[in-house]
Amino acid sequence: MKKFIKISVIASLLATSVYADYKDTKTKVVDKTFNTAGAMLAYTEFELSGEPMAEGLGLDLDTLDPNAINQPTQFDYTAGIESYEYSEEAMYALNYQSKMGPHLVNGLLNAKRGGDMTSLAKRFIKFAQVTGNDPSILPLNMHPTALPYIAGNPELAQKPDMTIVNNDEVVVYKDGKEIVIKTAVPAYLRDYKTLAWQDSGMDKTFNAAAFGAALLKDTMWAQDFLGGMHVIENDEEVEATSSTMDHDGKHALGVSSADGVNGAILTELAWERILFMQEKLGFDGKNLNTKFTPSYDASKPVWFAHKVAVTEGEANGTKSIASLKVTDSKSSLRDTWQVLWPISEFYAYSDQRVNNANQNPAFLSVFDGEPFKNAPKKNTDSNRSNDIKADDAFSVAANVQNLMFENISTIHFDKKAGTLVDTYNGKKGSTVTTYDAAYSIEALRIFQRAIDALPVGYGSADGAKSLESAQGKEALSLIKTQADFLVSKLKGKDGLYANTYDIAKASKSGKSVGTQFAVVRGLTAAYLATKSENYRDEARALVLAIEKNMFDKNIGTYVDASKEYTPYSIAAVSGGLRDAINHLKNEGAEKESALELQNLTQRFTSWFQLVVNGNKLNEGAQLAEWLLDSGEFVKANDLNDSNADGDNVPSIVSAGGENGTAMTMAGKVKLSK
Structure with missing residues (x-):
């Protein structure tokens, strides 16, 4: 966990529980299915609504302790510990433990290094060495x-190994007192052999949105982990002052040794994923494995089919790909924006262009040939017209990014209507799903920043010198056009936005809580990208409409008629409330009570506690949690305690199912009183 030092300015805002009046609200898990695309999007929003949001409000992150529940305030703990750590833990559950997809040993990158377990082991040993680890x-x-399936049952296939391999102790802070509790360390904490998910529950299908959501999660954390360096001797984080700083024998990659090695592994997984997309998943409407190059312009469309079924094989004693078959050929806007956002993040992270004056030297060090291959000079000079197809991480990211931008701005854009449309399969569809059109604005904003060498990741609202590229200008124009369409066509008299719009019939329907907060995200993104105050005004007006029409005083948080939440709606509320806290709150003479910072932080806290954690054990969307960083632990004198930290989220061994459940998000929950 990264630590920064600032003085808290909000410590007094939430001294007591803000959801105590709603202790009778029930949050029933309707469906435990892990949906990769929606859940990993939600966990990215959780990351951004975690330490970065809390720190941005002035919190000294060094005051956070996972064993000091709701300290220094409930909001601080909810954001800085729970939201942030759930995000990281779920990433490891999918990437390292689930077996929900082919093993990296059978991937394209390892094939070039020998194609067996020995070559992969050497690669991972190298990651440990360059990050100062044994x-x-x-x-x-x-x-x-690296290549996750679209969905699976996160219940474990066998009992986790609870063999106690060590003992420790934690200091728990409760009611102003310090309590020392002796703990036990189970074998599964270090040995993942017993943590695979039920194979029979896996939907063995590849989908671009699922790849993209996992890529976004991995890339955001990789940037966090590898955004600085550390002193090898004492593991102290230091700012990277040059890209060769790790060559002096005193410093190593990563903000810490542990974070560094995870960042390297995540980068490898991300590289494998985008290389596979480039080499294996291009589709022209008839043929899978259609090639595309940096000169692609969508005049002869190539896209990623919505569903590609996988026939599993076995190699190196583990999962591989025997064959692939397209089962749903269309290009989906959701697939497109869910790749455009993360591929732009990865492009910026791996960017080695000579005219990028804003690149972090620590990132340049990661991609200087050791441990990751650097890009050919043709792909890093200031002339983009001479770019070539290559297999290094930056070149692949640039190629895939260009494909996704050309597709979203061409085959998914209806110029006459002035909006993005849901589908393309030889011709454009006529349906607009508001959620996807709104999130596309955020994806386009990140694309514009990446292509113009502006900060992304945690710094995606920061200013810098822009390259002002042609594609960047086109993205800004598209952002404005789409935002204007949302306001003019989707906004109702009550200030809420319809879920869908049919261009052919000029009709709209539905109003869900996920759609509303997705539009908050989209309008805020338009404001940040264009600097037009009109979009901020519209976003503020929407937050007020949500407060008036969708805050249920009986339940204690936002609900629509269904009273249900899915990972996509959870993602939108987390991101939308964060945007309200960071960018839409009252400033100067603005005096809307619902947009006061205290109200917004209270709304975020009560929403998270009710929807994500739940009021009782095994309620709430978060099905389980890992040990240590989120506050959960195993008591040495009571190995069966199912909720040692008292937050209603059990450890994996107590999360239901015959053998327990991974630390992931449910597919659907329903709130009631």
């Missing part, structure tokens, strides 16, 4: 999954 730090029996 290879023993790596968990045992990992199953690195």
Whole structure:
């Protein structure tokens, strides 16, 4: 966990529980299915609504302690510990433990290095070395999954190994007192052999949105983990002052040794995923494995089919791909924006262009040939017209990014109507799903920043010198056009936005809570990208409409008629409330009570506690949590305690199912009183 030092300015805002009046609200898990695309999007929003949001409000992150529940305030703990740590833990559950996809040993990158377990082991040993670690730090029996399936049952296939391998103690802070509790360390914490998910529950299908959501999660955390360096001797984080700083024998990659090695592994998984997309998943409406190059312009469309079924094989004693078959050929806007956003993040992270004056030297060090291959000079000079197809991480990212931007701005854009449309399959569809059109604005904003060498990741609202590229200007124009369409066509008299719009019939329907907060995200993105105050005004007006029409005083949070939440709606509310807290709150003479910072932080806290954690054990969307960083632990004198930290989210061994459940998000929950 990264630590920064600032003085808290909000410590007094939430001294007491803000959801105590709603202790009778029930949050029933309707469907435990792990949906990769929606859940990993939600976990990215959780990350951004975690330490970065809390720190941005002035919190000294050093005051956070996972064993000091709701300290210094409930909001601080909810955002800085729970939201943030759930995000990281779920990433490891999918990437390292689930076996929900082919093993990295059978991937394209490892094939070039020897194609067996020995070559992969050497690669992981290298990651440990360049991040100042002994290879023993790596968990045992990992199953690195670069190509995740679209969905699965996160219930475990066997009992986790609860053999006690060590004892420790934690200091718990409760009612102003320090309580020392002796703890036990179970074997599964370091050995992942028993943590695979039920194979029979997996939907063995590849989908671009699922790849993209996992890519976004991995890339955001990789940027966090590898955004600085550390002193090898004492593991102290330091700012990277040059890209060769790790060559001096005193410094190593990563903000810490542990974070560094995870960042390297996540980068490898991300590289494998986008290389596979480039080499294997291009589709022209008839043929899978259609090639595309940096000169692609969508005049002869190539896209990623919405569903590609996988026939599993076995190699190196583990999962591989035997064959692929397109089962749903269309190009989906959701697939497109869910790749455009993360591929732009990865492009910026791996950017080696000579005219990028804003690149972090620590990132340049990651991609200087050791441990990751650098890009050919043709792809890093200031002339984009001479770019070539290559297999290094930056070149692949640039190629895939260009494809996604050309597709979203061409085959998914209806110029006459002035909006993005849901589908393309030889011709454009006529339906607009508001959620996807709104999130596309955020994806386009990140694309514009990446292509113009502006900060992304945690710094995606920061200013810098822009390259002002042609594609960047086109993206800004598209952002404005789409935002204007949302306001003019989707906004109702009550200030809420319809879920869908049919261009052919000029009709709209539905109003869900997920749609409303997605539009908050989209309008805020338009404001940040264009600097037009009109979009901020519209976003503020929408937050007020949500407060008036969708805050249920009986339940204690936002609900629509269904009273249900899915990972996509959870993602939107987390991101939308964060945007309200960061960018839409009252400033100067603005005096809307619903947009006061205190109200917004209270709304965020009560929403998270009710929807994500739940009021009782095994209620709430978060099905389980890992040990240590989120506050959960195993008591040495009571190995069966199912909720040692008292937050209603159990450890994996107590999360239901015959053998327990991974630390992931449910597919659907329903709120009631």
